[in-house]
Amino acid sequence: MPRPTGHRPPPRPADPPGTPxxxxxxxxxxxxxxRGLAIEQALDTSTQGLAPSDRGLAHAIAAEVLRRLTDLDDLIDSATRNRLPDDAKARFVLRIALVQALRxxxxxxxxxxxxxxxVDGGPRKLVHGVFGTLMRQNAVLTDPPALPGDVYARIAANWGARVADAACAAIAAPPPLDLTMHPAHDASWPNAPSLRPGHYRLPSDSTVLELPGFAEGHWWVQDIAASLPARLIGGGSGRALDLCAAPGGKTLQLAAAGWDVTAVDVSESRLARLHENLERTGLSATVVAADxxxxxxxxxADAVLLDAPCSATGIFRRHPDVLHRVRPRLIAEMAELQAQLLPRAARWVRPGGLLVYATCSLExxxxxxxxxxxxxxxxxxxIDPILPDxxxxxxxxxxxxxxxxxxxMLAExxxxxxxFMVRLMRVAA
Structure with a gap:
């Protein structure tokens, strides 16, 4: 008599194209x-094995969810009888589905x-039901998006409600792509605005690797604000220290301006990008991995540039993850680290030399x-005051x-x- 085989569930259908x-x-x-990681920090592991196009799509979906997270969650909560936990997988999956359909x-x-x-089981039915309900209701995501409540409150307390409202508008879409030109190859870009000499602004959907001059090292990507600290040092032929240098935009600026640059960063993996950029542009610097x-x-040194580790709350347009993972405790920890690094960097400035301190923080x-x-x-x-020109x-x-x-600022x-950036001069030994 044959042995009973028992009940076997039917095989699960293959995933639809695009699921990876x-x-x-x-x-x-x-x-x-x-887990509180930066999105760039998690990108390689999370997209391992994907084709470049799928990797880019995964990043775009996740970034758009982070831009719209508060509004997405409000929609989800409006269509559920009992509020889903913040970390429920069904909530995460609904965010992904809704941001694709609505944005x-x-x-x-x-x-x-x-x-x-x-998703499987009950959450699968829940996701399908909530999504269907919202589609039938013609749900929309409003513009501008809402910031997380604590972030809006912190910006408003520091800089006023008008700036906090401007931050909401700033996260609505990815920002433009800014390029800093190698001085030896500073040809103009047709129809591209220039906010400063040697700087051009391109549309946000520009594909970096496909732009002319990338492989030849004619330029590097650098937001206009990030380009200003090195500009405050200007040209020179003496010794310059670029501290916390990776991924290297400021090192490239200083080297291109004639300085003998020593670039220091604690992260060897981030310094790998600096080495790549130096090789691509044909510029030179001494690179040191050190704490x-x-x-x-x-x-x-004649000039020291300390682009200090910080909360990075100022770069939320490009990295919307900071809106959701940066808390007061991290801000306090970063401020304490800066308070240790700044006087240490100051020791290495010769009398009459310059020290530029900068952070990409709103705090x-x-x-x-x-x-x-x-x-x-x-x-x-x-303080050596920054001049209008x-x-x-x-x-x-x-x-x-x-x-x-x-x-x-410069919204149009x-x-x-x-x-934040300041230029200091050592006026005494």
Whole structure:
């Protein structure tokens, strides 16, 4: 008598085309929202084995979810009887399906079919039901998007509601692509605006690797705000230190301006990109992998640029993950690290030399407050005020001589990242 084989469930249908990219987007969102990683930090692991086009799609989906997360969750909550936990897989999958249908132009049937492949059982029915309800209701995502409540409150407390509203507008779409030109190849780009000499602004959908001059090293990608700290040092032939240098845009600027540059960063993996950029552009610098709290150059430099580690809240347009993973504790930790690095970097400036301090942060603790405390403790340094002709039209230095860039500035030209920067001179030994 044959042995009973028992009941076997029918084989699961093959995943619809495009599912691997959505599954990678799910991994990216999990890395950011549940584990607190930066999206770029999680990208390689989360998209391993994908074709470049699928890798790009996964990144685009995850980034758009992060731009619209508050509004997406409001939609989901409006269509569920009991609120889903923030970390529920069904919520994550619904975010992915909805952002495709409502923002990325994916037909609803394709958005939901690839999303359902990411869940099983009861959550699968829930995802299908909520998505269908919202589609029948003609749900929309409003413009501008809403910031997370705590982020909006923090920006408004520091800079006012008008700047916080401008930050909402700034996350609505990816920002333009900014290029800094190699001085030996500074040919104009047709129809591309230039906010400063040697800088051009291209549409956000430009494909970097396909642009003319990339392989030849004629330019590198660098937001206009990120290009200003090295511009404050200007040209020279002496020794310059670029501290916390990776991925290397400022190193390239200093080397192109004639400086003998030593570039230091603690991350060997990030320094690999700096090496690649130096090779591509034909520029040279001494590159050192070291912890600045333990390393010393053995010489006094004519110019020191400290682009200090920070919360990175100023670059949320390009990295919307910071809106959701940066908390007051991280801001405080970064401010404490900056308070250690700044006086250490100051020791390496020769009398009469320059020290430029910069952070891509919107937090006063990492900018204005940091410098006021440093100057009170180091009378051998004084602010060398930033001059109007050193800045793009539409920006101006603070009366104290430093520069603070904020959401809403240069909005008609496409905006810029949030930065603080100040140029100091060592006026005594």
């Amino acid at each position: 990219a959505r599954r990678a987007a799910l991994r990216l969102l999990d890395a950011v929202l549940r 990325l132009g994916t037909p609803p049937h394709a958005a939901i079919s690839t999303a359902l492949a990411l 600045l709290l333990r390393w010393a150059p053995g010489f006094e 006063p603790e990492e900018g204005e407050q940091q410098i006021e405390r440093f100057l009170a403790q180091h009378p051998e340094f004084a 050193e800045l793009p039209e539409g920006l101006s230095a603070h009366p104290r001589g430093w520069l603070r860039t904020l959401p809403g 030209q496409g905006g810029l990242d949030g930065f």
